[in-house]
Amino acid sequence: MSSSSNAPLRVVVATGNPHKVDEIAAALRFTGWEFVSTAELGGWDSPEETGTTFEDNARIKAQAAHERFGIASLADDSGLVVDALDGAPGVYSSRYGGEEATDADNNAKLLRELADVSDEDRTARFRSVIVLIGEDGTETVASGACEGVIGREGRGNAGFGYDPLFRPTGTPGRTMAQLSMDEKNAISHRGAALMALREKLVG
Numbered sequence: 001m002s003s004s005s006n007a008p009l010r011v012v013v014a015t016g017n018p019h020k021v022d023e024i025a026a027a028l029r030f031t032g033w034e035f036v037s038t039a040e041l042g043g044w045d046s047p048e049e050t051g052t053t054f055e056d057n058a059r060i061k062a063q064a065a066h067e068r069f070g071i072a073s074l075a076d077d078s079g080l081v082v083d084a085l086d087g088a089p090g091v092y093s094s095r096y097g098g099e100e101a102t103d104a105d106n107n108a109k110l111l112r113e114l115a116d117v118s119d120e121d122r123t124a125r126f127r128s129v130i131v132l133i134g135e136d137g138t139e140t141v142a143s144g145a146c147e148g149v150i151g152r153e154g155r156g157n158a159g160f161g162y163d164p165l166f167r168p169t170g171t172p173g174r175t176m177a178q179l180s181m182d183e184k185n186a187i188s189h190r191g192a193a194l195m196a197l198r199e200k201l202v203g
């Protein structure tokens with residue numbers, strides 16, 4: 001994907017979640033692209049996420065921002081897939097505790113649902129699908145996952161969402177909320193999706 005001038009490519013990150021903007025900008029800082037959020041550009045309402053897959057919803061968000069702003073856009077749709085809950089909360093992760101649920105509400109519900117589940121059966125993974133739409137409308141899709149287990153209490157203050165309850169297999173003894181942003185990007189679903197995106201773009 002190239003820009004029409006020597007200026008860095010300007011990419012709007014189509015999300016209402018500022019943590020995602022920070023993680024995406026940090027993971028892709030090597031590109032030299034300029035990342036702006038929909039909040040910075042203003043005048044954008046998140047579209048309704050009517051899809052049934054992460055890819056559908058990422059595409060809905062990326063297309064909406066591309067149409068609204070006419071520049072390259074990038075969206076992430078992601079969630080937590082818990083084996084003992086048959087894959088829930090999955091694409092409904094942000095709304096698990098109800099339409100207006102906070103991260104604390106979602107985490108409390110997850111702990112309730114898993115109260116009777118043994119340590120060995122608390123396996124889960126985060127999934128992320130990234131859709132990048134170039135200025136000219138060209139679409140690139142990439143995905144990533146991060147395996148781990150769900151703890152019995154929250155630990156750590158970094159990150160967002162279910163991070164305090166999620167213990168990645170790759171960082172024994174620490175939850176995702178106990179990692180720096182660079183440590184999280186090195187092992188996370190979103191970091192993996194962004195590296196897969198890089199491979200697709202530069203080969």
Ligand code: ITT
Pocket residue numbers: 014015016017020046049076077078079080093094106126159160161162163176188190
């Ligand atoms: P946008 O749709 O505006 O991007 P969102 O936070 O609602 O923001 P999603 O619809 O993709 O994003 O929902 C993802 C939810 O999955 C998110 O709210 C968290 O509850 C959870 N999640 C995704 N990635 C996560 C991560 O890296 N750490 C912790 N929780 C995560």
